[in-house]
Amino acid sequence: MSPVVQQAWQRARRRQWWTGMLIGVPVALASTALALRLGGFNAATAVLLLSLLATAGIATWRVRQLDRRWLVRQLDTHAIVQDSADLLFAAAETLNPLQQRQRAHVTSALQARMPDLRAPWPGRALLLAWTGAMLLAALALGWPRAGGPSPLLPASRAPAATPAQPPRLQSTRLQIDAPAYTGQPTRVQSTLDAKVAQGSRLQWALRFSAQPSAAVLQFHDGQRIALQRDGEQWHAQWTAARPALYRIVTTPALRDSRLYRLDVVPDQPPTVRVITPDRSLVPGTPGQRQWALAFEASDDHGVAANAELKVTLAQGSGENISFREQRFSLSGSGPATQRRFARTLDLAALGAAPGNDVIAQLQVRDNRSPTPQTAQSTSLILRLPSAEQIQGTDLEGMVKKTLPAYFRSQRQIIIDAEALIKQRRQLSPEEFTKRADAIGVDQRILRLRYGQFLGEESEGAPKAPPPTSDALPTSDAPTAAHDDHDGHAHDDGHDHAQAGHDDHAHGPDKGEANPVFGSATDVLSEYGHTHDHAEAATLLDPKTRATLKAALDQMWSSEGELRQGQPERALPFAYKALGFIKEVQQAERIYLARVGPELPPIDEGRRLSGDRTDLASRTLPVTAVAAPDPSIVAVWQQLADSAAAPDLDALTRWLRGNQARLPDPLSLAAAIEELRAAPDCVHCRHALRAQLWRALLRPLPQVSRRTAPGRMEQTYLDALEDSR
Numbered sequence: 001m002s003p004v005v006q007q008a009w010q011r012a013r014r015r016q017w018w019t020g021m022l023i024g025v026p027v028a029l030a031s032t033a034l035a036l037r038l039g040g041f042n043a044a045t046a047v048l049l050l051s052l053l054a055t056a057g058i059a060t061w062r063v064r065q066l067d068r069r070w071l072v073r074q075l076d077t078h079a080i081v082q083d084s085a086d087l088l089f090a091a092a093e094t095l096n097p098l099q100q101r102q103r104a105h106v107t108s109a110l111q112a113r114m115p116d117l118r119a120p121w122p123g124r125a126l127l128l129a130w131t132g133a134m135l136l137a138a139l140a141l142g143w144p145r146a147g148g149p150s151p152l153l154p155a156s157r158a159p160a161a162t163p164a165q166p167p168r169l170q171s172t173r174l175q176i177d178a179p180a181y182t183g184q185p186t187r188v189q190s191t192l193d194a195k196v197a198q199g200s201r202l203q204w205a206l207r208f209s210a211q212p213s214a215a216v217l218q219f220h221d222g223q224r225i226a227l228q229r230d231g232e233q234w235h236a237q238w239t240a241a242r243p244a245l246y247r248i249v250t251t252p253a254l255r256d257s258r259l260y261r262l263d264v265v266p267d268q269p270p271t272v273r274v275i276t277p278d279r280s281l282v283p284g285t286p287g288q289r290q291w292a293l294a295f296e297a298s299d300d301h302g303v304a305a306n307a308e309l310k311v312t313l314a315q316g317s318g319e320n321i322s323f324r325e326q327r328f329s330l331s332g333s334g335p336a337t338q339r340r341f342a343r344t345l346d347l348a349a350l351g352a353a354p355g356n357d358v359i360a361q362l363q364v365r366d367n368r369s370p371t372p373q374t375a376q377s378t379s380l381i382l383r384l385p386s387a388e389q390i391q392g393t394d395l396e397g398m399v400k401k402t403l404p405a406y407f408r409s410q411r412q413i414i415i416d417a418e419a420l421i422k423q424r425r426q427l428s429p430e431e432f433t434k435r436a437d438a439i440g441v442d443q444r445i446l447r448l449r450y451g452q453f454l455g456e457e458s459e460g461a462p463k464a465p466p467p468t469s470d471a472l473p474t475s476d477a478p479t480a481a482h483d484d485h486d487g488h489a490h491d492d493g494h495d496h497a498q499a500g501h502d503d504h505a506h507g508p509d510k511g512e513a514n515p516v517f518g519s520a521t522d523v524l525s526e527y528g529h530t531h532d533h534a535e536a537a538t539l540l541d542p543k544t545r546a547t548l549k550a551a552l553d554q555m556w557s558s559e560g561e562l563r564q565g566q567p568e569r570a571l572p573f574a575y576k577a578l579g580f581i582k583e584v585q586q587a588e589r590i591y592l593a594r595v596g597p598e599l600p601p602i603d604e605g606r607r608l609s610g611d612r613t614d615l616a617s618r619t620l621p622v623t624a625v626a627a628p629d630p631s632i633v634a635v636w637q638q639l640a641d642s643a644a645a646p647d648l649d650a651l652t653r654w655l656r657g658n659q660a661r662l663p664d665p666l667s668l669a670a671a672i673e674e675l676r677a678a679p680d681c682v683h684c685r686h687a688l689r690a691q692l693w694r695a696l697l698r699p700l701p702q703v704s705r706r707t708a709p710g711r712m713e714q715t716y717l718d719a720l721e722d723s724r
Contacts, residue, residue, distance in 0.1 A: 002107055004114045005088065009071050012117040017063045019119070022126055024055030026133030033137035071117070078115045081106055166255050167212045169248070173205040181367040182267075182301045183336075192260040196240050197301075198267055203237045212250035220245040220259075220669045221656060240264050245669050259673050261666060270299040270366045272377040275340075284384040286354075291382050294342040297364040297375070302336035304372065307364040309343055313350055314357040326350065330362070339364075347384075355386030410578045413443055413558075417567040417574065433565035440562030443574070447555040450581075453548060544584055551580035629654055632696065639689040646685075648676050651692075662695055 028051030036044035068089060075085035087095065087103040095103065172192055178184035179199045196202065204217070206227065215227040215234050221244065227234040243264045247257050274280075276294035297303045309328040316322055332339030341362060352358050360380045365372040416439050424432055554577035561570035631650045638644040651672055659665040671688040678684055709717060 002088070002110065004111050005071075005075075008114050008117045009066075012074075012119070013063045013066050015118040015121075016066055017059045019122060020059030020062050021055060023122070023129045024058060025052075026129045028052050028055055030133040030136040030140075033140040037140045074117050075115075080109045080113065080115065165210050166252050167208040167210040167250055168255050169206060170209050171207040175203040175205070177201040177203070179369065181369045193262070195263040195265065198240065198264050200240045200264075201237060202240055202262075204235065206234045206248065207232055208234070208250070212252060215248065215250040217246050218249045220666075220673060243666050245666055245673065247673075257677070259670055261670065263666070267366070267368050267373065268300050269373040270297050270303050270364050270375045272297050272362055272364055272375050274377055274380065276342075277380065280378055280380055282380065282382045284382050286385055286390045288384065289347055291345045291347060291358065291360075292342075293345065293360055293362075293380065294340065295362045295377055296338065296340050297332070297362075298338045299366040300337070302367045303332065303339045304365045304367060305332055305336075305339070306330065307332060307339075307341050307362055309341075310361045310363060311345065311350065312359040312361075313352055314359065315353070315355075317355070324351070336367070347382075352382075352384060354384050354390065356384050358382040358384070410446060410555075410574065410581055413439060413446065414571065414574045414578065416442075417562070417571055421567050421571075436562050436565045436567050439567070440559050440570075443555055443559040443562055443570075447552055447559060450548060450555070451552055454545060454552070547580050547584050551577045551584070554580065632692070636689060636692050636696065639685050639692070642682065642685070645679070646675075646688075648672055658695070667691055668695055 028048060031051050032044050032048040035047035072085045072089070075081045075088075076083050082102075082105075084102050084106050087099055088106065090099075090103075092100070172190055174189050174192055174194060176187040176189070176194060176196050177200060178187075178197045182197050184197065192204075194202070204227070206215070208215075211229075211232075215229075217225040217227065217236055217238070219225075223244075225236050225238055227236045227248075229235075240262060241264070244262045245259050246262065247259050248254060249257065273296045274294075275296055276292055282291075293309070295307075297307065307330045309330050311326045311328065313324045313326075314321055315324070328343060330341045330343055332341050334340050341364075345358070345360070347358065350358065358381070360382075362377040363374060364376070365374045417436075420432070420435055420439065427435070554573045558570040558573035558577060561567070561573065631647065632654050635646045635648075635651050638646040652669075655662075655665060655668060655672070662668065668688075668691045671684070671691045675681065675684040675688050
């Protein structure tokens with residue numbers, strides 16, 4: 001397309017757009033005048049904007065009608081184009097030589113004398129549109145009103161509203177002063193709905209179009225706060241202690257008496273997190289002198305700068321345990337909402353000795369006024385090892401250094417079995433069975449070592465060296481010894497022949513000195529069973545003995561599978577044995593509150609008499625399920641019937657007594673008030689019924705009745721009855 005044709009086309013489209021606008025603008029002005037007369041200034045502004053947008057849209061749509069097809073038709077109406085306008089828009093490579101010559105001829109002719117493609121101005125339509133619009137606007141604005149001032153009159157000359165007219169809120173102002181401890185600044189807003197902190201002071205400043213004779217704030221629970229007039233404004237104040245719904249009630253009544261919502265956010269108690277140590281029970285190390293503690297306390301409105309660390313020292317064992325408590329003041333660091341407290345305890349200054357427990361607990365409080373909220377951390381326990389435990393640990397280390405591959409712990413047996421299973425494909429069946437049998441021998445030796453604590457016979461096994469890390473101590477109470485996590489190098493070729501003897505030999509060891517004639521000790525060691533003494537079988541309490549017996553049973557099953565070359569089948573038994581061993585080892589001291597028991601005195605005269613007078617039944621009573629209030633169920637059913645009038649007063653009384661258990665009582669109260677204000681509102685009835693359904697108690701599922709037996713089942717039941 002040549003530039004001359006493009007310019008002529010654009011001029012034609014601009015003429016079309018301006019024609020549409022000049023015809024549509026007077027129509028928009030006339031519509032605005034009518035809206036100003038009937039609806040006021042706001043309605044007139046809206047009509048003017050919508051009319052201008054509609055006019056511009058219609059004009060743009062009319063311009064888009066002048067597309068390329070229209071341009072071809074317009075050019076073909078002129079003789080200078082010779083009905084060849086479509087050649088101007090065709091691609092040059094698609095034209096034959098004759099068409100190219102014709103295209104060049106038409107292009108040169110149009111450049112020499114381009115016809116005007118613009119449509120003429122519609123003078124009659126423009127005159128009619130503007131004349132009619134001016135006449136309609138004059139009639140709308142100049143026609144006298146039936147009463148009241150003209151909208152074009154200034155506000156100073158308009159007559160004042162009389163008190164007989166219903167007042168309307170002109171301006172609202174709500175000032176929120178949060179409690180000082182929250183650190184929130186004073187907030188001023190124009191909306192009457194708010195979400196405030198508990199204890200905030202609210203101040204209302206309201207202005208009405210016509211001054212009422214009285215005004216109050218009516219809350220949904222019946223509380224009323226009178227508004228005090230100060231010139232043109234009405235003021236009131238209230239301390240937000242609970243969530244509430246309220247409305248503004250005036251005399252005469254307001255045009256719009258809607259409900260406003262005040263959500264009150266309560267202050268949350270602080271929370272304490274332990275940073276160091278990473279666990280609540282910390283085993284101490286021999287010679288430990290210090291214990292580092294670190295805590296982090298957070299709160300929504302800030303934590304107090306100082307906290308209190310309570311340290312309790314527990315000394316003694318068994319029933320002779322004494323407690324000594326000390327308190328330390330700590331200063332926090334960091335922002336007020338997330339402070340850190342740290343302290344390194346000097347164990348010597350506390351008087352902690354080996355075998356003692358040090359219990360630490362941090363107590364913090366927030367900045368709430370007048371009564372701050374407190375929180376405390378979990379109790380952290382540092383367990384210092386006793387002298388016996390330290391000695392046993394040293395001896396255990398000596399045994400491991402001297403005989404590193406003689407004994408295996410239960411965990412090491414599991415590790416060896418799993419490693420052997422992974423090597424099954426690289427080993428021959430004979431070698432695999434040989435190695436599994438060697439692990440089974442280790443399992444047998446370990447079983448015999450633990451069996452000595454139950455007074456079992458050693459089956460002729462050689463005297464066991466000192467126990468490894470997962471062995472039980474020989475003190476009066478088991479301690480929390482740790483299992484041997486460090487696997488020792490296992491020499492599969494070492495000799496197990498001595499451990500495999502099943503004879504019960506009690507002769508003296510050849511390496512020992514000759515027995516002395518007449519010595520009671522030597523006679524007992526030669527002809528008696530010293531390992532079957534009652535003392536060796538009574539070191540443990542009954543519960544621990546039962547657990548250890550279960551561990552030995554699992555070891556026996558594991559040993560049998562390993563000796564048969566089945567390590568996969570032995571692993572479940574080995575894992576269960578390890579679990580029982582750990583349960584025996586986890587014997588910990590339990591701390592109880594130092595409160596004496598208050599038990600009723602025992603009547604010695606009634607003992608062994610069989611007299612059950614005044615004895616309460618141990619059978620738990622059957623508690624009836626709390627049924628929902630029938631009046632509330634009746635209201636819910638009445639809401640489904642559009643002709644029935646629900647008892648909203650009974651529903652309001654029920655709501656006041658059950659606010660604590662409802663997740664959102666304000667929404668239910670708002671639905672009640674909306675239906676009370678508009679009894680014929682169908683949507684309000686449905687909304688209240690939905691809110692009430694969420695508030696009703698759900699009945700517990702009942703036991704379903706058994707289905708009636710069929711013919712064959714009934715025949716079988718009858719046969720059972722006859723057999724009796």
